[in-house]
Amino acid sequence: MDLLDIARWQFGITTVYHFLMVPLTIGLAILVAAMQTAWYRTGQPRYLKMTKFWGKLMLINFAMGVVTGIVQEFQFGMAWNAYSRFVGDVFGAPLAMEGLIAFFVESTFLGLWIFGWDRLSKRVHLACAWAFSLATVASAFFILAANSWMQHPVGIEFVDGRPRLTSIWAVLGNNTVLAAFPHTVFGCFAVAGAFLVGIAAWKIASKHRHSDPDDEDRKVWHTSLRMGAWVGLVAFAGLAISGDVQGKLMFEQQPMKMASAEALCHSEAPASFSIFAIGDVSRPDCEGVKSFTVPYILSFLANGDFSSEVRGVEQLVPEYQHKYGTHYPDDPRMGAFAGQPIKYVPNLPVTYWGFRFMIGFGGLAALGAVAVLWLTREQRFPKGRWWAPLAVLGIGAPFVGNIAGWVFTEMGRQPFVVAPNPNPSGVDGVWMFTAQAVSGNLAPGEILTSVIALTALYGVLAVVEIFLMVRFVRGGVESVMPPEPPEDEKSEALSFAY
Incomplete structure (x- = not known):
């Protein structure tokens, strides 16, 4: 592999690993704050136990997310310094906001929440929970604003070959981020909901299957189970609606990405949606591919009607060549790509199947949520051993769906790291090829060493996180609730106080 391939593998491995923690932290943070709100309003012990237990798991995941997320910042300077110089004037503002506003608020109020039990009033402590949980959502927004600028550059002027920020409000109000943000947040809730369902089901099956429905600990797990299922179901509905909006925007802004997502080699009017394909979808001419389709649906997904034309790969390639050239610049900094033909079609198997994995595993999680709600109604729990x-x-279903969605989004943008605007809604003439973005002063062996080191380190961190998660899950609510003092100590404490 050449330097570019190794650098992309490094960024892909570390980013996908980090993104395993991000949606669970965001979703759990909001749900934990909701659990504490229920305890504050009702005073029922089960909600306090739920807050303590799920809050502990959220903290473990949060810590791992911080550790793995730091590497993302360093990679821009290590392996992608040409990219950093190109986007630095734009990315400085949203990333600074993420660090100074969102992460500062998040870490401050999270610390107050951790150490404020029995030291702060219930109302103030609850406010801290909502402050850090909403700050995690704000953090995601600023990161998505930066990523969305790569998908659709706005709010800049082009000066001396580099984009210069002219309006931070245009970047933060980019229609791409306004579509991507709710879709991402709903994805976080889908992950958190499935997490609650899986662990609560296992706890009931292993310890409380035959216990009295009025048993307090069983109520903790049954309430968590139902809450997770409802959250997962609502999240899927939100994903479907926001995904439709985002898809229509992608057909407008990045038509090649969406044509590749459908392996749509030839333009169609009306266009059919491909459920799955048999054959080699890696060939742009689609010869030998048999696709099972639903008529008219792709036209609706692209343009909101059932008869419009959707352009295919073979029609789009000449358009891209006319606008952005047929060959890479003959520049020594381009390395092996200097003067070579530009391949405007992304990896078709990755984009095609990534799009279907995203939808398929999301739908699978939703079906599971419906089954849970039906089988656990009226304090019931299935008796089969297979269920837990x-x-x-x-x-794992929403995790796979989330990761597949991100892989599709990033791989479908190739060969651009900053995608051009094919329409007047953005700034014309701003784009960057991925081959231009990699650091030119590195040897393949150097970046390969960092890939091996980071992958090994992340493997160790994965073992640590799984160990801690399993330990506290097995401990249950008893491991997170303070022990009740003996009766004699209670009486001594009261006599001393008075």
């Missing part, structure tokens, strides 16, 4: 292991496996 299946629920635990179901935790």
Whole structure:
């Protein structure tokens, strides 16, 4: 592999690993704050136990997310310094906002929440929970604003070959981020909901299957189970609606990405939606591919009607060549790509199947949520031994859907790291090829060493996180609730106080 391939593998591995923590932290933070709100309003012990237990797991995941997220910042300077110089004037503002506003508020109030039990009033402590949980959402917004600028550059002027920020409000109000943000947040809730369902089902099956429905600990797990299922179901509905909006925007802003997502090699009017394909979808001419389709649906997904034309790969390639050239610049800094033909079609198998994995695993998680709500109604719990292991496996479905969505989004943009605007809604003439973005002063062996080191380190961190998660899950609510003092100590404490 050449330097570019190794650098992309490094960024892909570390980013995907980090993104395993991000949606769970965001979703759990909001749900923990909701659990504490329920305890504050009702005073029921089960909500306090839920807050303590799920809050502990959220903290473990949050810590790992911080550790793995730091590497993302360093990679821009290590392996992608040409990219950093190109986007630095734009990315400085949203990333500074993420650090100074969102992360500062998040870490400050999270610390107050951790150490404020029995030291702050219930109302103030609850306010801290909502402050740090909403700050995690704000942090995601600023990161998505930066990423959305790469998908659709706005709010800049082009000066001396580099974009210069002219309006931070245009960047923060970019229609791409306004579509991507709710879709991402709903994805976070889908992950958190499945997490609650899987662990609560396992706890009931392993310890409380035959206990009295009025048992307080069983109520903790049954309430968590139902809450997770409802959250997952609502999240899927939100994903479907926001995904439709985002998809229509992508057809407008990045038509090649969406044509590749459908392996749509030839333009169609009306266009059919491909459910799955048999054959080699890696060939742009689609010869030998048999696709099972639903008529008219792709036209609706692209343009909101059932008869419009959707352009295919073979029609789009000449358009891209006319606008952005047929060959890479003959510049020594381009390395092996200097003067070579530009391949405007992204990796078709990755984009095609990534798009279907995103939708398929999201739908699978939603079906699981419906099944949970039906099977656990009126304090019931299924008697089959298969049910709890299946629920635990179901935790992975929205994780896979989230990761597949991000891989599709980033891989479908190739060969651009900053995608051009094919329409007047953005700033024309601003784009950057991925081959131009990699650091030119590195040897392949150097970046390969960092890939091996980071992958090994992340593997160790994965073992640590799984160990801690399993330990506290097995401990249950008893491991997070303070022990009740003996009766004699209670009386001594009261006599001393008075």
